[in-house]
Amino acid sequence: MLPDGLSAEDEQRCRRLLAGATARYRARPAAAAVLVPLCLVRGAPALLYTLRSSRLAGKHRGDVSFPGGKCDPEDRDVVDTALRETQEELGLAVQEEQVWGILRPLHDRQKATVVPVLAGVGPLDPPSLRPNPEEVDEVFALPLAHLLQVQNQGYTNFCQDGHFSYTLPVFLHGPHRVWGLTATITELALQLLAPGAYQPRLASAKLPAG
Template structure:
């Protein structure tokens, strides 16, 4: 299979991602270690442009208190009215970039990621947009820019490196991906590393 063809990519991810019904169980396993962590979900959205799969990222607004100016996936914290982590990811993506939920075909989830500094447990919901992005509208108070990055570019080994950072006596691997003048790193880097690993094993 050629994961740079959207049809093959969707098939591979459907086989290798955790199913949606496992999302809460995966989260429960981590919450035992981080009982005070807040829940969040992001949407890892894949769509075809110019004949190849792309990923949807945002640049967070400079005015935000946390992670301002950083590249991230659309998403945010779980609302008390959200019935599932999938709903959180879809609701937040619609609020932040105007992505209509009916355009989204959810494929599964990746393992949750814990953010040490902001104390969030983030569930990455992976999806395919068979009809494309549709008409988007950015919420400028939170999103400064939309970045549509080819999967082919993100899979190039020369743009990636890791560093070992220590916080509170614990060593952690930090993933970095260089995209032009920008660095994709932090929780977004870890999520991206998970996704790319599934595509190359």
């Protein structure tokens, strides 16, 4: 079980473990970046999610996601992209010093590189946020304790051309189901934040190659 809050030692451990990846991936080109906001909700550590607007174009409208989006040429790097997008989507200003580091970049189904940026945003009341209604329908947080309960974890098998292709984790029993790339990023965050407390349901769970 996790304590009620993550300690300064936990933060330093995570920053230290992410330092190599952060230096390696920060300046590399990527298609998109997302912020993985680690917050405290009523004193309990939680991850903050968004429900993408149903008015957006594309197949990802209405999906659960982390705040983020495409990298702009004006962005200094992927961290800048993640912080800018979070400000635009949620009105939440996250400072660069709050960034703990970069998790392992992933590829979406179009094989575009998506870079997850982990940041500690401190105490937060999700209903008090005023998200951009053009981009976000809802903001909600899931406590790490909820995500770590086995009964709230599952997996989804994906098929391509009628054949089994790959497996991704899914997190259940919250306000909305967390699945797809967002669930995979959640899994990476849990493995870092709660070593030993989270065991992937399938050791072979993986994204499509690319």
